Amino acid sequence: MDELDGVTIFKIGGGPYTREDLMKMEPVCLRALLRERVHHTIEVEIYPIMLGRKKMPDKFGLQAELIVDVWRQRGFSTEGDDFDWCKRYIALAAEMRAGGKVEVKEVLPAPFTDDEMEVVRRLIWERRSIRDWLPKPVPEEMILNILEAGRAAPTGCNLDIVRFVVIRNTREAKMVWSDIPTPSDECVLIVVCYDARIYPTVGHDKFVPHNILYDCAAAADHMCLMAHALGLGAVWLSCTEKTAKNFQKKFGLPAYIKQALHIAVGWAAAGSIKSLRMPLSDMIIERRKS
Ligand SMILES: Cc1cc2nc3c(=O)[nH]c(=O)nc-3n(C[C@H](O)[C@H](O)[C@H](O)COP(=O)(O)O)c2cc1C
Structure with missing residues (x-):
């Protein structure tokens, strides 16, 4: 049985999308749905799983994979920065489903000089x-x-x-x-x-x-x-x-x-006086405990 059989796309606040729905969807919406599904079902899940703070959910990454599958079935190209990003996450999720230990080698935020x-x-x-x-x-x-x-x-x-x-x-x-x-x-x-x-x-x-x-x-x-x-x-x-x-x-x-x-x-015709802001202390609202 194909891993994608029975996978449906969860829609926030609505019924799920089936493969048939995706086949009819406006391409720009389908592509956006892919980014959203990668974001919600892989990107925000994968790091807690990798850090051992969360269990891998069932069918991890398959919603995104289904959308890419439909995209290809419809004859569209998967070239582009957004697809590259999606493909990286989809590949990581697939590796995890296969029981592999994945590592993401990206630089951590570091202070500027x-x-x-x-x-x-x-x-x-x-x-x-x-x-x-x-x-x-x-x-x-x-x-x-x-x-x-x-x-x-x-x-x-x-x-x-x-x-x-x-x-x-x-x-x-x-x-x-x-x-x-x-x-x-x-x-x-x-x-x-x-x-x-x-x-x-x-x-x-x-x-x-x-x-x-x-x-x-x-x-x-x-x-x-x-x-x-x-x-x-x-x-x-x-x-x-x-x-x-x-x-x-x-x-x-x-x-x-x-x-x-x-x-x-x-091109600016004249330098203008830079507007300045109210004091930071007036902008910060602190909730003090009584
Ligand atoms: C949401 C928003 C709407 C704005 N609309 C106008 C506008 O219609 N006309 C205008 O001359 N300036 C507009 N501005 C520019 C602001 O007046 C300007 O950012 C503000 O006075 C602070 O000055 P600064 O940008 O020089 O720091 C707008 C700025 C923002 C953030």
């Missing part, structure tokens, strides 16, 4: 919002670097729901700029969107719908930090429901691509 810390501090404390731009084009390479930083940001359960629309054209930019303070014409807009089909697929829409905006926010923050490191200025821009709807309509995007916010990136 003083010089490295200096750079990190500079990045975190010197970044500031820039809203005025020089009429100077931003090289494509820099935009790619910034988008890569957004791609590196964490997303809830590694679902990768965030999508980007890059706008360089002033006429198009006018379609997205919000009614809240907006930059002038010379910047690039990166509209941070999300694919709204993914959360209902994995059941997150019922339990953690707010994570959608956190994912977009994390990507935006990573991108603003990268822009700063590249010597560019950037600013987050809020989007109202009205702007989001306009954006979707005017750009002819499918209804499942939703705008969360956008950032503007460009």
Whole structure:
């Protein structure tokens, strides 16, 4: 009997998915479901098992294996960083099921050197919002670097729901700029969107719908930090429901691509006074025992 016979995919807050369901699923949702299943059924389980703190569950890793099997059956390629990551965990789980002793040889977090810390501090404390731009084009390479930083940001359960629309054209930019303070014409807009089909697929829409905006926010923050490191200025821009709807309509995007916010990136026309924060002691809420 094939190990995958009888394996079904658990859906948070819903009925299980069968192989037949997976055969019909939208590819982008299936791929996200794979990452989520690898995350929940292998990644968060495997280290406590390896450390002897937990017993290996029945059919360990097989939900993910079933999804990859279906993916291949449907003729899709398993190339890509996310698949590489999934395959590593699936292979480890298979080795464990076979009774093997597995070891993960990854580096442990180590403190940065003083010089490295200096750079990190500079990045975190010197970044500031820039809203005025020089009429100077931003090289494509820099935009790619910034988008890569957004791609590196964490997303809830590694679902990768965030999508980007890059706008360089002033006429198009006018379609997205919000009614809240907006930059002038010379910047690039990166509209941070999300694919709204993914959360209902994995059941997150019922339990953690707010994570959608956190994912977009994390990507935006990573991108603003990268822009700063590249010597560019950037600013987050809020989007109202009205702007989001306009954006979707005017750009002819499918209804499942939703705008969360956008950032503007460009060459700063002027240095601005860095805003400072309230004291840390006022931000920390301590719960004292009486
Ligand atoms: C969620 C969010 C929404 C923001 N929306 C806008 C906006 O619509 N317009 C704007 O000019 N700045 C916007 N900003 C930038 C903030 O005003 C800015 O980050 C804040 O004043 C702190 O200044 P700093 O970024 O220079 O440290 C936004 C920032 C965040 C985090």
